[in-house]
Amino acid sequence: xxxxxxxxxxxxxxxxxxxxxxxxEILKDKxxxxxxxxxxxxxxxxxxxxxxxxxxxYLQDIGFSGDxxxxxxxxxxxxxxxxxTVRQLAGFGGPEDCNKRIKFLLDHxxxxxxxxxxxxxxxxxxxxxxxxxxxxxxxxxxxxSLEDMEALFDGVxxxxxxxxxxxxxxxxxxxxxxxxxxxxxxxxxxLEKLAGTTQNDFLMETTIGSAPEILPPRHSFRFxxxxxxxxxxxxxxxxxxxxxxxxxREAGTNAVQEVAIAIANAxxxxxxxxxxxxxxxxxxxxxxxxxxxxxxxxxxxxxCRASRRVFYKVMKERFKAQNPRSLLxxxxxxxxxxxxxxxxxxxxxxxxxxxxxxxxLGGAQSLHVxxxxxxxxxxxxxxxxxxxxxxxxLQTETNIVNTVxxxxxxxxxxxxxxxxxxxxxxxxxxxxxRGGIVAVTESGWLHREISNYAYEQQKAxxxxxxxxxxxxxxxxxxxxxxxxxxxxxxxxxxxxxxxxALMKKRDNAKVKECLEVVREKLxxxxxxxxxxxxxxxxxxxxxxxxxxxxxxxxLWQFPxx
Amino acid sequence: xxxxxxxxxxxxxxxxxWRGAVAVSxxxxxxxxxxxxxxxxxxxxxxxAAVQEGADVVGLSTLGGNHLTVGPKVVRLxxxxxxxxxxxxxxxxxxxxxxxxLKKAGIAEVFGPETPIxxxxxxxRKQVGSRIAS
Numbered sequence: 001x002x003x004x005x006x007x008x009x010x011x012x013x014x015x016x017x018x019x020x021x022x023x024x025e026i027l028k029d030k031x032x033x034x035x036x037x038x039x040x041x042x043x044x045x046x047x048x049x050x051x052x053x054x055x056x057x058y059l060q061d062i063g064f065s066g067d068x069x070x071x072x073x074x075x076x077x078x079x080x081x082x083x084x085t086v087r088q089l090a091g092f093g094g095p096e097d098c099n100k101r102i103k104f105l106l107d108h109x110x111x112x113x114x115x116x117x118x119x120x121x122x123x124x125x126x127x128x129x130x131x132x133x134x135x136x137x138x139x140x141x142x143x144x145s146l147e148d149m150e151a152l153f154d155g156v157x158x159x160x161x162x163x164x165x166x167x168x169x170x171x172x173x174x175x176x177x178x179x180x181x182x183x184x185x186x187x188x189x190x191l192e193k194l195a196g197t198t199q200n201d202f203l204m205e206t207t208i209g210s211a212p213e214i215l216p217p218r219h220s221f222r223f224x225x226x227x228x229x230x231x232x233x234x235x236x237x238x239x240x241x242x243x244x245x246x247x248x249r250e251a252g253t254n255a256v257q258e259v260a261i262a263i264a265n266a267x268x269x270x271x272x273x274x275x276x277x278x279x280x281x282x283x284x285x286x287x288x289x290x291x292x293x294x295x296x297x298x299x300x301x302x303x304c305r306a307s308r309r310v311f312y313k314v315m316k317e318r319f320k321a322q323n324p325r326s327l328l329x330x331x332x333x334x335x336x337x338x339x340x341x342x343x344x345x346x347x348x349x350x351x352x353x354x355x356x357x358x359x360x361l362g363g364a365q366s367l368h369v370x371x372x373x374x375x376x377x378x379x380x381x382x383x384x385x386x387x388x389x390x391x392x393x394l395q396t397e398t399n400i401v402n403t404v405x406x407x408x409x410x411x412x413x414x415x416x417x418x419x420x421x422x423x424x425x426x427x428x429x430x431x432x433x434r435g436g437i438v439a440v441t442e443s444g445w446l447h448r449e450i451s452n453y454a455y456e457q458q459k460a461x462x463x464x465x466x467x468x469x470x471x472x473x474x475x476x477x478x479x480x481x482x483x484x485x486x487x488x489x490x491x492x493x494x495x496x497x498x499x500x501a502l503m504k505k506r507d508n509a510k511v512k513e514c515l516e517v518v519r520e521k522l523x524x525x526x527x528x529x530x531x532x533x534x535x536x537x538x539x540x541x542x543x544x545x546x547x548x549x550x551x552x553x554x555l556w557q558f559p560x561x
Numbered sequence: 562x563x564x565x566x567x568x569x570x571x572x573x574x575x576x577x578x579w580r581g582a583v584a585v586s587x588x589x590x591x592x593x594x595x596x597x598x599x600x601x602x603x604x605x606x607x608x609x610a611a612v613q614e615g616a617d618v619v620g621l622s623t624l625g626g627n628h629l630t631v632g633p634k635v636v637r638l639x640x641x642x643x644x645x646x647x648x649x650x651x652x653x654x655x656x657x658x659x660x661x662x663l664k665k666a667g668i669a670e671v672f673g674p675e676t677p678i679x680x681x682x683x684x685x686r687k688q689v690g691s692r693i694a695s
Contacts, residue, residue: 119574119575119576119577119625119627120575122575122577123575123577125575131574131575131603132575133574133627133630133631134574134626134627134628134629134630134631135574135575135576135625135626135627138625138626138627139624139625139626168577208577250578250580251578251579251580252580252584338580341674341675342673342674342675343675374654375654375673375674376654376656376657377654377656378626450580451583451587454580454583454584455583455584455587455588457584458584458588458678459588459591462588462677462678462679468675471675472677480657483657485656485657485658488626
């Protein structure tokens, strides 16, 4: 297709000529361009003009909202049609404690919830496991069995709200999604009605999570694909995977790497599912993404816009997707925990609000705003409410949701969008040159990339090259502030007691039988989900199911020194 | 001739946030110390590694809320082996009220987010440096 450029040659020539004059006569030596870079290292010029985006073809490169190439947003009327989901994290204690927080958030206007799990659950251990000591119900809710899943959502209308299960590891996604499905079935809710997300990203198991107990990348990747396949066949409204750029970024990547690694994983997933015989249009529309929005305001907005164009091109050109919904990249945003400070914690409200603004200008589908006390503990109710209110203020008082992609056409934002796209594609190519996302995980290359970035960033903070208000710039003289800290309710003993009771009342022979079937099926190429669902129905626990996985596949040494 | 201070750093238990621990490991190396990063480990394995490596310092990192239960266990196990001279320090997200409890349990210092690496290195040198030089 021939390109019709947005600016004509004559105008561009004139601008170039005038710019020379401006530089020599007006700007003179006041520019100092060499010192300015975005967070991912793109040089920032003092001033952008049409010359910087002279190749742009409006209809081909930008277009309209809800239309190819989806740079301006995935829905035609964007937030007028549906506001981004106000989705705050909830998760601590036992399921009964967490159920109260879910209801608190819904009562105050949240329209979806993100359930975070405690570390033993995330890593596939029962609360009674010795390895779980000290972590039960901390930083997330403890879920051991179907009964816990039922208690977690007791009285919560799971057929009306969307529920994100932040399951991290694919192996745990398998078990927890199975529990969620059985919980809904027992309540008589048709599976077609279940809307939500499982995180289910194998990089969470192998790259961002770590030793001592993780499954090898290939097996973790298989489970990831099993969940995607199962959902494509059974759960039409379920986002079977949320490619987790967020945690990559928090662990140590820049914005370009964050998006490129996540899309490289999406490419690998799509290839595997096509190999399994599924048409791309049966699953691509239910792939979702999860971005971390840090402080570089325009780069983050450009990242959101560019990532949509990259995904569109990948799905259209590489996978030949036909259904328009396969071409849309929908994403959730969480503001950046890594940017929050322990000193002067109230400053974090400003940081988070600015990041949330970038998410909306970037066209996010749902948003979690971090709480100001993040460097101290899980959020108190008060801090969680400030986050919720931040979202509501942005939605209702600022008018920014009423027009689509308002920064389109900005010379800088369009330039950055192009530059991000180019660099994202280059990084994806590098990953593929090294054998693809599974191979770069196995070789430890990805871990080194992350570790190097985290190290360089910390060094930049230590030397003062990267400035953080109150920390190494305008250093706070404030004494440690009085801050109310969230205290987790006692959970370990309660969960242990419930587990003990469960083991007594369930049919243990049946549990064993079901787990043996799971074990046998692991040796085949078959999708594991239906067999795990059967095990969950007879009250096999999370830890028991995961133990079968661990026994069959062994553990993998995290290649990081 | 002085030998290098030897530090063993571990993520405590199941906690998955490794960025800080890895960055601190590499920065302490830049400060001239010898650092062994263990990844995630439980107290027994941390103590065994400290013995094997002949560590002067054990650094524990946790952002997962298990600091009060699992942290003091490391100190206790070291003591049982007669290794109370090994300095145990901790870093991560630790509620301020818990810091006195940790110190009482024998954790020499707790470094929260934003602690400059110099402060950590200086503290370690002050505590174990004289022992090594002598």
